Amino acid sequence: MNRLPLLLFVFLSTLAQGQSADELRVQATLRQATVFLNRAQLAAQATATIDAGTTRLIIDNAPAQTDPQSIQVSGKGDAVIQGVQFRTNFLDKAPRPASLQRLDDSLRTTREAYESLLVQKDVLEQERNLILANKEVAGKDQGATVKAVAEMAAFYRERLTRIGQDLLALNRRITEQKKRVDRLDAQVKEQDAKRERPVGEIEVTLTARNRTAVSLNLSYIVNSAGWSPVYDVRVRDTKSPASLAMKAQVFQNTGFDWQNVKLTLSTANPALPGSQPTLNTDYVSFYDPKVEAKYDQEAPEAVPMLRRSARAKLASQEGDPNAEEVIPNPMAANLTNTATFTQAVDQPTNVSFDIAIPYTILTNGRPQLVDVQTAELPASYRYEITPKLDPDAFLTAQITGWDKLNLLNGTARIYFEGTFVGESRVSLAEAKDTLSLSLGRDKRIIAKREQIEDVNSRQTFGGNQRDAHAYRITLRNTRQEPVNLTVYDQIPVSTDERIVVQLTDGSGAQRNPETGKLTWRLALKPGESQALTFRYEVKFPKGKVITQ
Known part of the structure; x- marks a missing residue:
């Protein structure tokens, strides 16, 4: 293998590593996320300075849901990539994400406010006890005049009433503040429990003749991520075109926040096979119970053969020295404006949307809305009514030009004359040249x-x-x-x-x-x-x- 400072692409390998290799742990910085409908491809970058000889570089902030077969590593520097492995670390916790740190800060502030209220309550109760104790002492004073007793009684009445009212209001505030503390505490515990899950590590084995700096670009596919489209359809009046805004509900639960990453949304589904299925011969014969019983007895014998075939195929793929070098597609051009200028890239088998501005997607599994594209579409409007079933008329919009926007099936929120009127469904299977959407009832x-x-x-x-x-x-x-x-x-x-x-x-x-x-x-x-x-x-x- 020649030592060349070239861009090298290496798939997951099971090459044996030398026992004398030094281990160096680094963290990769996530740069880009291409989110598919039910998973995501992440692109990260890691830099390190390695000594002469063999170094095992451990990238220890990879999601545990990483598909090992999808890992690709390329590098720049005066070193050679010898192999790549993925492993799961069950001992160390995932790094504390920024979202969890913010929750923890809120919990600490809320708990301090709660404890301050408890102190105020204790002071008021101590004051009340002091007044009551002083009352007992003053009551034994035989020389007190009637006027002094009356003034003392008025003081006790006024002050004790005030303390009672303050305690009543304070107890209400304490109850509400305790609820806030409990809610935040439960949220922190829920998020922190996710850090107990194992984390992934990508081990890259490098060799270098001299001490040198290397830069690694990593790409891998993870589960627990995806997106689904939603739409906002706004119609000012029946004389105006329809405004359609496509948004994406993006979610991820990989254990790591995606901080300020370049986002690309793709309609591809990597879970589906990329090859067309092949029809096998469909035989027909008469039913014979003896033949069926014979197959039942011999079926277990076929399992070891299938397993051996699978292992042989895997070994052939991993050990073939003549395997072709795999080079990923070039990344799309960077966009610098708002989502109005999102670029739709129409590929032969799918469509991808390059989002114009970076986004932060938290690892909480909750969908986050991302603006994809907006368009003004020609529309004609008509009222439809079926008096046998419903006495109300429904306004429908017949929208044209939608087929140029690369839409997907999804829920549409409808706004008419500035008012939310309900939800409809964008169903492309039913649409032809015209997309029909209901704009709600009109009792006029x-x-x-x-x-x-x-x-x-x-x-x-x-x-x-x-x-x-x-x-x-x-x-x-x-x-x-x-x-x-x-x-x-x-x-x-x-x-x-x-x-x-x-x-x-x-x-x-x-x-x-x-x-x-x-x-x-x-x-x-x-x-x-x-x-x-x-x-x-x-x-x-x-x-x-x-x-x-």
Whole structure:
């Protein structure tokens, strides 16, 4: 192996190390986190000065959830990387994260305030006891005048009343402060208990001819991290475009805070296999209990062979001296502006978002919102109503141009006219060129659906019976502007050729023969009312009973 101060990439190795190697412990500084949907790839940097000979450099602040097979190490310096190993340290605690230190500081301040209140309470109680003791002494003074006794009684009454009121208020403050102390103490204990978990260590074996400084770049994948998209959709009014803000709920529970790191969000899922599955031959035969029993007896014999195959494959990968050098993809360009200018990198198999500003993600498992991108999208608006099921109209936005934003399925918080109106769902499987989102109810569109009793009847013609039904839908627009309104209703659909359903009057409705759905599209002026009437008949054999 040549000694070259080059950038070397080394995968996890199981090379035997010399017993005389010196051990040097350092901590790596986390620089970048690429967060996938269910895990993350971390990039860290460590520097050290090593002596001549062989040195085992221990990076002792790696998460225990590190995937050993994902570790990559590159280096700069006049040294050679001989091997990389990952191990778990069950003895040492993880470093105390800054978030836990802040909690501990808050607990100490809160506990000091609680103890100060206890001191104030003790002083007041001592004062009350002193006054009561002095009262007993003064009461034995036979020479006291009536005026002196009255003044003394007034003093006792006023002061004891004041002390009692102060103690009452103080006890309330003590109770509330004790609750704060208990909550913070429980939080600190919960966070501190996580430090009891084992930590990971990455051991890099280096050789150098002379004392030299080295710089190592590490990359590895960890579990207990991920992100999911959420959206804010804001509509000022029905004449304005829709504003869509994509945010990411980023979480991590690796045991180490990610302090001020460059963040990249990726839609890739490393847990899924990257190769297309292969179809195996699907055989069909007759069932034979003897053959089945034979397989049951021989199945355990196949297990050792499978295990040996797996070990042989692993040994081949690790020991192949002709294995190709693996070089990771170049990092994306640094961004210096706000998240409005987040760069979306469209790759052949996934999309990644380079977040413009550094973020700190605490190791508490709680989602933290990260701004990803915002956009103004063309939108048309219409009201939809189904009076048979709900008397309220719902405003929906038909948004176009969304397919250029690399969106994912997720929850959307809807704001209309400056007010939060509820949550909807961005479902890309249902969307085509237009993304439909509900903007909530509008009670200023009034609807009433009623059955027309004098039309409903049952008549018999020969061997058939005929049921007639009629409904009236009354609609009124009480808004100050015109609205486009889509009205839905339905008539039954026959599942038997002997039952015939006929729409006799639809008031211009469009009918879907497969579902029986009726659709009207109306334009209502401010204050305008309109009535829709539809009638249908159901014909079926006499003597039969139909269900609907």
